[in-house]
Amino acid sequence: MEPKLEINTRCINCDLCRVACPEDSILITDQQYVIETWSCTICGLCIELCPSEAIQIVSDSLIKD
Ligand code: SF4
Numbered sequence: 001m002e003p004k005l006e007i008n009t010r011c012i013n014c015d016l017c018r019v020a021c022p023e024d025s026i027l028i029t030d031q032q033y034v035i036e037t038w039s040c041t042i043c044g045l046c047i048e049l050c051p052s053e054a055i056q057i058v059s060d061s062l063i064k065d
């Protein structure tokens, strides 16, 4: 049950998180921001920076395949 980060629909595409991420884990796919889970260290920086509280920690048990 490893936690990971997810960007929800509250994202306003401000780009702050992508620029700030020390691991370059935040990508834009189909004009949506997504977090590359294998490289993300869950440092929490993007969660703090996001102006619209769009980034949340979720656990695997809550994610559908
Ligand atoms: S938690 Fe840290 S490593 Fe993961 S996406 Fe956010 S800023 Fe990048």
Ligand code: SF4
Pocket: 007, 010, 011, 012, 013, 014, 015, 016, 017, 018, 033, 049, 050, 051, 052, 053, 054, 055
């Ligand atoms: S900081 Fe928040 S609102 Fe801005 S692009 Fe990232 S997830 Fe979206």
